[in-house]
Amino acid sequence: MCCAKTNESLEVNADVEDYTNRPPYLLQPLQRFGETKWRAHCQCGQVKYALRRARTLNAKFCHCRQCQVLHGAPFQWAAIFPKEDIRFENGPEGLSFYAAGEKNHKYQTPTKVSCSICRTPIMDEGRNMCLLFPQLIDLSGSPDEQRHRMQHFCQHIHDGIAKWSGMDEQSQQLDDDGQPLKP
Ligand SMILES: [Zn+2]
Ligand SMILES: [Zn+2]
Numbered sequence: 107m108c109c110a111k112t113n114e115s116l117e118v119n120a121d122v123e124d125y126t127n128r129p130p131y132l133l134q135p136l137q138r139f140g141e142t143k144w145r146a147h148c149q150c151g152q153v154k155y156a157l158r159r160a161r162t163l164n165a166k167f168c169h170c171r172q173c174q175v176l177h178g179a180p181f182q183w184a185a186i187f188p189k190e191d192i193r194f195e196n197g198p199e200g201l202s203f204y205a206a207g208e209k210n211h212k213y214q215t216p217t218k219v220s221c222s223i224c225r226t227p228i229m230d231e232g233r234n235m236c237l238l239f240p241q242l243i244d245l246s247g248s249p250d251e252q253r254h255r256m257q258h259f260c261q262h263i264h265d266g267i268a269k270w271s272g273m274d275e276q277s278q279q280l281d282d283d284g285q286p287l288k289p
Contacts, residue, residue, distance in 0.1 A: 125213055130155065130192035130236060131201075139193045144258075146242040148226035152200045155228075157243075159191040163235070165261045170277075172206060176218065177227060184230065184237035185259040192236055201228070 125131055136142075136156075144157040162185035173182035194201070202222040203213045219228045230237040240259035245252045279287045 126198045129189040130194055130231075131198040132193075133197040134193065136193075145244045146238070147244070148221040148224055148228060148242060150221060150224035150226070152196075152223050153221045153226070153228055154195040156193045156195070157187065157191055157238075158193070159187055161258045162186055162238075162240075162261050163188070165240075165259055166237075176206070183240060185240045185261075186235050186237055189231075189234070189236055192238070 139156070140158045142156040142158060143160045145154065146157070147154045164186045166184055166186070168182040168184065169180070174180060176182075200222050202220050202225075203211055204218040204220070205212060205214050206216075206218055208214075215231055215233045217231050219231055220226060221228060226242065227239055228242065229239060238259075240256075243259065245255045247255065
C-alpha cells in the first residue's frame, strides 16, 4: 500500500516536471542550441527567447472567437516553429500556462503561454509545434529592413490560403474578412 502510494506520487511529479526537460523549456547551453537567428521578449522583459530557425514553417491568421477574445484583437497572427528551434532563456520560469479547453492553469498541451508579470501572450504550444506571436520578435533596423525581416514570419498569409473559424478543415471556412464562406 505504502509503495503503491509512493509510485503514484512519483508518476504525478514526472508528468508535471516532464515538460521542463524538453524544448522549448529545456535549459540547454547556447552552443548546443546553435546560432541564434532571432531574439524576442515580452513587454516587461521577464520572458526572453531565442530562435535558431530563420523562417517560419507556416503562418496563420486565426479569426475564431476564442482567439479574438484571448488576444483582444480582430484575429490572432501566429508563426509556426518546431519546439526544438526555440530556447527560453529562463526555461519555464516566469511563464504562465492556460488550458483554454479546461479553463485552468494546469500545464498540458495545447496550452496558451504568457508572461506571468505583464501577461503578454507569448505563444500557443501545441503537441508538436509552437505557434509564436511574431510581434515579440526583435526586428530592429530601418523601416525597410523591418518590412523585409517581417516576411520571415508571414509565409503564406497573403496568398489567398483558406481561413477557418476553428481547426483547419474541421470548421467553418471564412473569407479574408472573417465572414463565413457561402457554399
Ligand atoms: Zn513580461
Ligand atoms: Zn483561433
